[in-house]
Structures are given as C-alpha cells and as structure tokens.
Amino acid sequence: MSEAEVVMDDYDDDAQHPASPMAFAELGRMVEAIIFASSEPVSERALAERLPVNTDLSAILEHLQKVYEGRGVHLVRVGAAWAFRTASDLGFLMSRETVQQRKLSRAAMEVLAIIAYHQPVTRAELEDIRGVETSKGTLDVLMETGWIKLRGRRRTPGRPVTYGTTDTFLDHFGLPEIRDLPGLEELRGAGLLSARIPSSFSVPVPNVDPDELTDDEEPLEDIDLEGLGLLAPRGD
Template sequence: MTDSSNAAVIPFVIEDEDRGGNPVERLLLAEAVRMAEAIVFASTEPVTEKALLARLPDGVDLPHVMAELRTHYEKRGVNLVRSGDAWAFRTAGDLSFLMSRDTVQQRKLSRAALEVLAIIAYHQPVTRAEIEDIRGVETSKGTLDTLLETEWVRMRGRRKTPGRPVTYGTTDKFLDHFQLEEIRDLPGMEELKGAGLLSARMPSNFSVPLPPPDLDALTEDEEPLSDIDLEELGLLTPRIESD
C-alpha cells in the first residue's frame, strides 16, 4: 500500500477570467469539484446528474462543477466523460492499448443483432414489426432478447395502436459503451459513407433518421408500461393475492 504522506497531491485550481471573483465562491466551487470527483471515482457505474445533485451541497452549479472536473482530467491518463445524463471516468483514448491485455473477450453480436441494434438506435422508439419492415426480414425473439441482455436496449412502452406493441429504445449503457455523450452524436450519413458503412451511390431520397433528443420521455403515440405489462413481459414478478 502506498504511503499517502508521500503521494503527490494535484490541487484543483479554479481560474476566473480576470483572476478576480469572490474567493469564498472559488473555494466552495473547488470543494464541490473534489466531492464530485470522489463520487464518480468510487462508483462502478456512470453516475447520473440526479444522483450527484442529491449528494452535493444544495444550490451547487452542477454544469460548472462537472466542466471544471472534466477540464482538470483532459490531459491525464483517465478522462471524465458524459454518457447521456451520467458521468464516468474512462481511460484516455490514446492509452487504451495499455488495457488490451486485461480486456475480457466478449461474445460478438451476430450480424442480425447488429442490424437490429442500429435500427433501434436510429429509429427509436420502434416496434418489432417496424424493425422487420425496415430490415425486410423477420426478427427473432432471441435477437431482441440478446440485445436486452446486453442492457444496451430497453423496452420503452407500448404503441397506441391495435395490439399495443412494445416499443424499444437504447439506454445510457449503450451511450457509455460507444462513447457517445447523447444519442444525437451517432454518425450521420456522410460519416457513415466515409467509414465505408454506406454505399456512396445511395438513392437521392435516402436519409438517416435523427433520434429524439430526450430518450426518457415517451412520444405522443406511446404509453407507459403498466405493472400488468411488466408481468406479461417477464420484467416483474407476478403478485400473489392473499386469501
């Protein structure tokens, strides 16, 4: 164990544009930054802004605090990154090769699962029937189950149409895995062409859909999943009525 008395301490320096400002406010901001750093560092999962606000002092300017913390880690071995509404520390991109020996080999997704994942990411909220219409082939329940198990995809709600089909969307874990701050950071058509994922000779009317900015909010043609829905879908243990 390293002797903490000999450990190098790198203080947070909060700089105002004119080096002025209220010294007390700068001190409070620096302390809030330290607290946010401790909370995010200690968590094994990305920490939501709601969770941070619940543990930081009342009235704290969270965007300012996280901007200061992110700047502090910009040129270090780990960076502070935002994924959706959550924050986490991640190895700096240019140093990821150092971790390659410790990387756990994960099961690769099938081509069908990757296609379905891409459709959900770009077209969400989307139903199974709509996925099949876009792909032109039937989508097995096993493919959707695999994506749900990765926790990159979730059941959002039900479409307000006959049969009330389940709608699917992505999660913050999807954003975190693919290093996206928000769903609108998905590559556009020109980026996809540049990466060789789309033919340069696409139909003139072809376009890449833009997902909604707020993935948590249901759309007008969706309704929330009820407890009965969750029981039917196997997401909630059925209630046992007492005599």
C-alpha cells in the same frame, strides 16, 4: 512538482468563479470523489443530492472535464450521467484486461442500429425497415447486453411494445447523447456506407430522450411486465 501538486494547481482558479459558501475547488473534489468511487455512471440528480444547495453543478463538471483533458482518463457524459473513462487513444493498453464478449450476429447489429436511429420502435416497425422477420431471440440477446430496453407501449391497436437504447449503450459506444450517433458523412467516411448510395438516402437523426415517453407511447405497467416474463406474477 508532484502529481498531487499538479492536480491541486488545476483547482487554484477559484477567483474565476463566483464566491460561494464552500470553495469551488472543494466542491470539485467532492464531485470528483463521488464519480470516481462509483462503478456506474453517476446521474446529475444523484450528484446534486450529495452537494450543498445551489451548487453550480454544470460549472463544476465543465471545469473537471477541462482538468482531465490530455490525461490518461477523461470525465465523460453518458446521457444524463457522468463517469471516468480511459482516454480513447489508450484503450489498447487495457486489451489484456478486457473480458472476451460474444460477437453479435449481423442481424443483431442491424436491429441494434435500427433501434438506435429510429427509437421508439416496435418489432413490427423493425421488420418493416429491415424487410425480414426479426426473431425474439435476436431481441433477447440485445436485451441481455443491456444496450436496449422496453420503453413502453404504442398507443395503437394491440398496444405493441416499443424499444429504445440505454445509457449502457451510450457508455459502451462512447456517446454523450443519442443525438451524437454518427451521421451520413461519418458513416461513409468509416466505410460503413457505399460511396454509391442514392442521393436521396438519408440517415435519421434521433431526437428522442431515451428516458421520456413520446406522445404516442404509454408506460409499461406491472401486468405488462408479468405478461412479458420480466416480473414475477403476484400471489393471490
């Protein structure tokens, strides 16, 4: 049996799904093609906009995930978006094709971890947690990687900027959602925490939607972005 026939057999279970104007298998092929052709993760909104009205997108994505289980590529969720990625156990095969990236400093990794677990967080809050000053250069390096972003401004005197992680961060570290960051036992098992840490020590569980501001944040405006050098000043 050819690979094409195997793939088609995976779709031959329309009887298990409610009848619809368009066959479930055909809708699955459409979703598969859209995601495959994109160089970036495709949001569920973008997928829904290209499919017939009332398409059960969740059921299709769940089915496609099962279709690709055990294969060389998997369909993975990246925040509210979806992408095809090489199976984690086959990553070594791609090592020769990987572009060498600049290694982050220990300080940058610490800052990234704090932002990931404590977001939304301001620079002052970062420094309070770390106990040392955080240079703008460290934050700039993390911004350049695309792993962190400016979320908004804190509703406090001085309106400090808040930082959070991006979908690129989730994609790079293989996390469907920010809530899937490793917990205490996982960090200890990986040797990233000492077995002798105090019993009172805890790892925060992020429960923030990276795309939504919290009650104590306000959105960044154009004038804010201009002041931060992220937007060219408007002409008079």
